[in-house]
Amino acid sequence: MTDVTSTHNVHLSDAVERIQPSGIRRFFDLASSMENIISLGVGEPDYTTPWNVREASIHSLERGMTSYTANAGLPELREEISRYQMERFHTPYDPAEEVIVTVGASEGLDIALRSVVNPGDEVLIVEPCFVSYAPLVSLAGGIPVAVPTRMENDFQVDVEDIRSRLTPQTKALMISFPNNPTGAVMGAEELEKVAALTIEHDLIVLSDEIYAELSYDQTHVSTAALAGMWERTILISGFSKSFAMTGWRVGYVCAPAVYARAMLKIHQYAMMCASTMAQYAALEAMQNGRVEMEEMVASYRQRRNFFVKSLREAGLSCHQPGGAFYAFPSIRATGMTSETFAEKLLVEQHVAVVPGHVFGEGGEGHIRCSYAASMSQLEEAVDRIAVFVKDHA
Structure with missing residues (x-):
């Protein structure tokens, strides 16, 4: 491999240069080089996509459905998403103007931020949070501002912590409940306090609800369903978690038409459209995937x-x-x-977890463990963790 830096100057974006690689990936790479590893690090279901969903994609190929779809996605899929959001979470969206099918929820987050953030705008991010939030804000030209949550409050966001970080440059608030990595949820009463503050200060809310169906003790409350919030909320979701479709890369954004039109401009130039075959799979999942989803959720609750x-x-x-x-x-x-704990646990007991600090400063002192693993793996993992903790007491 030729080192181009030895022959001429390399011109890279300052924004990209400032961004650090994902802290999760380093542990995956290290674990992959070892034997007898139990991985609790991967943030995806341990279920295979149901056969009827896979078959729908195969059938679309057999019928020759290999062309582009509309930029915003298959009309019938957008209609199902609109129906689903209304029936499940009481959030009304016009499938023709207010729903966009994206390449995973990750693209949805990206185009949502790029559609509303100007250089220098501050975006409040509830932490700990998924590792991409702050980098995506920076790539959009914004300034990420962390809003901490705490274990003693079950990692629910305190409205006063949001208030104390408001400045004249604050443009938006990013939240995600149920939360990755903490598993925290917020009910209507607490979310309404947050909603009142965003209305008072005219903030846009980017609500990542990819784990909405994975709520175990109470029904998920969508931010967009709260009084006065539909108009200022961009809702991001998808099929990866609740429908066991991580590798298909299908997500969606729902938002008032003025925001959806802006996001569609970015989407059509950057992506054109989501994979046609994956969209047909997603359509089948929406129409006939409820039983498998409920079985999966019940299993996760037990685990x-x-x-x-x-x-x-x-x-x-x-x-x-x-x-x-x-x-x-x-x-x-x-x-x-958290990094030392995760490294030593991996080396000494061959259990892979993710150090909490990669999810923001508030994650230091914690580790993230995915229980989307088999019960036998979880049983062995906790036995090894118990030995490790005892050894280092």
């Missing part, structure tokens, strides 16, 4: 109950996650940083 109880018995404090499929135990009692 959560076992895993959190076992972590506590192993000596790690851990709040009860209300959604998603992550536990976020505190490792402060060991005296280690």
Whole structure:
């Protein structure tokens, strides 16, 4: 491989130069080089996409459905998304003007930010959060501002923490409940306090609801369904988590037409459209995937109950996650940083977890463990974690 830096200057974007690689990927790479690893690091279902969903994609290929779709996605898929959002979460969207099918929820987050952020705008981000939020804000020209959450408050956002970080440059608020990595959820009463503040200060809200169906103890409340919030909310969701379709890369954004039109401009130039075959699979999932989804959610609830109880018995404090499929135990009692704990656990006990600091400063002192693994793997993992904690007491 030729080192181009030895022959001429390399011209890279300052924004890209400032962004650090994903902190999750380093641990995956290290774990992949070792044997007898139990990985609790991957943020995806351990279920295979149901056969009827795979078959719908295969059938679309057999029928020769290999052309572009409309930029915004298959009309029939947008209609199903609109119906689903209204029936499940009471959020009304016009499928023709207010729904865009994206290449995963990740693209949805990207085009949402790029459609509303101007250089120098501040975007409040509730942390700990998914690793891409702050980098995407920076790439859009904005300034990410962290709003911390705490284990003693079950990682729910406190409206006063938002208020204390408001400035004249604040443009938007990014939230995600159920949350990755903490598993935290927020009910209507607490969300309404946040909503009132965003209305008072005329903020745009980007609500990542990719884990909406993975709510175990209460029905998910969509930010866009709250009084006065539909007009100022861009809702991001998709099929990866609740329909076990991570590799298909199909997501969607729902928003008032003025925002949807802006996002569509970016989407049509950057992506043209989401994969046609994957869209047909997503359509089948929406129409006939409910039974498998409910079975999966019930299984995750069982695993959560076992895993959190076992972590506590192993000596790690851990709040009860209300959604998603992550536990976020505190490792402060060991005296280690989250990165040191994760590295030593991997080397000594061959259990891969993600250090909490990669999800923002508020994640330091914690590790993220995905319980989207088989019960046998979870049982062995907690046995190894218990030995590790005892060894380092």
